Amino acid sequence: MAVTLADVAARARVSTATVSRVLNGNYPVAESTRARVLRAVTDLEYVVNGPASALAAATSDLVGILVNDIADPFFGVLASAVQSEVSGGSGMPTAGGAGTRTGDGSTRHYPGPPNQLVRTDEKLAVVCNTGGCPERELTYLTLLQRQRASAVVLTGGAVEDAVHAEAVAAALTRLAGAGTRVVLCGRPPVTSGVDGRRPEAGPAPQARATVEHSHAGTASHVAASAPQHMPSQHAPSQLVTLAFDNRGGARRLTEHLVSLGHRNIGYVAGPPGRTTTRHRLEGHRAALATHGIPDPAHRTVHGAYDRAAGYDATQELLRRDASLTAIVAANDTAALGVCAALRDRGLRIPGDVSVAGFDDLPFSADAAPALTTVRLPLQEAGARAGRLAMGREASPPGEVATIRGELMVRASTSVPYS
């Protein structure tokens, strides 16, 4: 049906091998021959058969990017950065450094193909929306393995269910073992089988056993405790992690509030059972503990990472304790909901109640009032993850790097009762 390599070969009066060679540009071919082949290619509107070449070459040019919620700018920014790095470094102007292409070590040793129809040096970056659903995460991982993806980038926090963690760890190991490069971005390192290997453990609120690493001393050192993902011989660094220092960021944020004089601080946490939620909450509590401030359970309310959750949580928080002088949200989006709820109750920000978020998404600086938050270098992290996925950058020592967030003090926080 479709035009094949053989058709092109016939028209160019050469062998299929030759056509393949000029298309891949990885082997010397006479200039005249090349021209003839290229001519045939365009004449026939030939388009490489991906599956066929993937089958023969045992690898495809697919790079998968898994995100929890594609409609959330947090992931949008991350994914965008990864993608622009993966597919040629051009992409959005937003992507900052565009010249990444210059010194690349691709296989393009010989003059490249002419038109859209041919180029093989670029990867197809695709983003997969898991919707925060563990099963879909697994499904995508499998699907990507099916496609023999050349790399997979997992973004965002992980679910803390032991069974699921085990399953993901297994999937990642398979992937890595199959030669797919795996990069974790904004997600803690894989620690398979750390918490006791109880396959039937269930949601296990106890699963937190292994958490207190990576923040003791001061910041971004990786805890030396439990043996990590164990690159079991056949995976030389096929699995690297770029984690966000959520705990540290949250701690600094709450300390900022405390230093302003706040004592009654409400916390709008993310959905329970997720690493990001837990880490940020822990940071918040650590800050309070450090300053000897009690933190009654009723001052924390869990919800989704969205605006509606922030809104609802705020109502609940206010109902439970009207003495609150500040509310910290697990992320900026929820913080916006917090602000909305406060406004609707006729409370002023920060006059009556200070508000803080986390992430520093694009809109946060423009909110009214501008949001105090912790800036996560999403753009940079994504780009780095992209480069790692392309094997264009060396892995960090220990295969794990922790990325710090920066406290951004803006107008939504002030001294209480001001």
Next chain:
Amino acid sequence: MAVTLADVAARARVSTATVSRVLNGNYPVAESTRARVLRAVTDLEYVVNGPASALAAATSDLVGILVNDIADPFFGVLASAVQSEVSGGSGMPTAGGAGTRTGDGSTRHYPGPPNQLVRTDEKLAVVCNTGGCPERELTYLTLLQRQRASAVVLTGGAVEDAVHAEAVAAALTRLAGAGTRVVLCGRPPVTSGVDGRRPEAGPAPQARATVEHSHAGTASHVAASAPQHMPSQHAPSQLVTLAFDNRGGARRLTEHLVSLGHRNIGYVAGPPGRTTTRHRLEGHRAALATHGIPDPAHRTVHGAYDRAAGYDATQELLRRDASLTAIVAANDTAALGVCAALRDRGLRIPGDVSVAGFDDLPFSADAAPALTTVRLPLQEAGARAGRLAMGREASPPGEVATIRGELMVRASTSVPYS
């Protein structure tokens, strides 16, 4: 290296054909045999080789979703909706109707496979970020064709360059011809070579020649001039379009402002040379014209569809004409920038200046003040596009459906000088 069908067959003591049959569930297999095979599959952790099966079956389970900017919630919401429809209808709870699966007409005639490792009935929805760059759009289209994608969904406005339009039309025709279902969502129908074939035409404000179709009495007739993409025999309705009525929405929005008494209205347009930009601007002007309100060119400023552009455009607009009592932005994101700029100048919204946006993104209702805008049913449109891509819904008559936007009057607009 990896486990193959043959390995499974050997372990289950059957032929590869049989294994294939139970995996695809499209052919009767004895229950006992099936069990044995399934057992072998899980024991061996067998994962189908996508490329190989795609090659043999001449089709893959990839569905591509092209977006202009994945970091923009507009596309995020759209993509999310498409995707959750494509990969089993579950996905985000936001997606509303989840039970779509029930009456599907898949090939699953016999009891399906058991675990994550096997399932073949689901598609792999992947989103590709073009960054609004025509070349990348083409690249992705080709890449997807390479992969023999089963469907492709193009979202968002198109670039109005004649050459590029031609190229895209050609690519889509090839795709459709190759059996890939193509769905345009939030983008006008493909009408290659409509506006006079002037390759260097540029933004061409005159290009409006053929626009008023598809919502008047007769609707979706394609301009009769140059021969279109010509579904040349072998493409029965492989290309369907879900367009947004940007012009009508914009007109109603501006009419709302006019009815409030505004006469000096500034307009922050999107990037020139894009259909969405032009249609919205045309709607705005049509409204003014209808009411005999002059619209000097200096009251329109073009920029990107982002917040920064809205901010800058507003400064420029105010510099040019301080008598403005309202500013309409091409989309909500830019409108937020407009608000920020206004606030920074000490102007009150809507007291001094009314502001309106377009799209009604999630955050718009929460802005301060809540944004008057035109609500586009992104969720529904995306879901429908997804169903069309899956062949799970019949095409609209004429292969084109126009989706209207709904005027949402909120707090950011009021009578002037209030």
Next chain:
DNA sequence: CTGTTAGCGCTTTCAT
């Protein structure tokens, strides 16, 4: 520098 020739792993008639 170019042609020949095996497969890559799976699907699919065609037999049995």
Next chain:
DNA sequence: ATGAAAGCGCTAACAG
């Protein structure tokens, strides 16, 4: 109901 065998279109040695 199951097996045997012929490709699908391309790549990668290996010869020339």
